[in-house]
Amino acid sequence: MTVTVRLFAVARQRAGAPEVLVELPxxxxxxxxxxxxxxxxxxxxxxxxxxxxxxxxxxxxxDRRIGPDDEVALIPPVSGG
Incomplete structure (x- = not known):
């Protein structure tokens, strides 16, 4: 299945896009x-x-299962001041 993964902060910068597609079993x-x-x-x-x-x-x-219709996001640690 193909899952769209939303990215934030440094992950978005590294990927050069707000989301990536990932092929999963x-x-x-x-x-x-x-x-x-x-x-x-x-x-x-x-x-x-x-x-x-x-x-x-x-x-x-x-161990959380992911289905084809789930919204998935990768969230980096947050720091601030």
């Missing part, structure tokens, strides 16, 4: 998503260990 988990993003979009790979994943507007753990 069906069914897939967040862990599968991270592996696929790292393989299909190498510029994002170094960021993945520190990023949160949201599936359908909820933060998701590694």
């Amino acid at each position: 069906d069914p897939a988990t967040v862990a599968d998503l991270k592996r696929a993003v790292a393989g299909q979009h190498p510029a994002l790979a170094p960021l993945l260990p520190g990023m949160m994943v949201a599936v359908s507007a909820e933060y998701a753990g590694e």
Whole structure:
């Protein structure tokens, strides 16, 4: 299945786009998503260990399943001052 992954902050800058398409097996988990993003979009790979994943507007753990209609986002750590 093809999933659209929304990107924010430094992830968006590294990818050069607000979102990327990722090919995943069906069914897939967040862990599968991270592996696929790292393989299909190498510029994002170094960021993945520190990023949160949201599936359908909820933060998701590694074992959360992803369906073809889910909205998926990669959210980098936020810092500010």
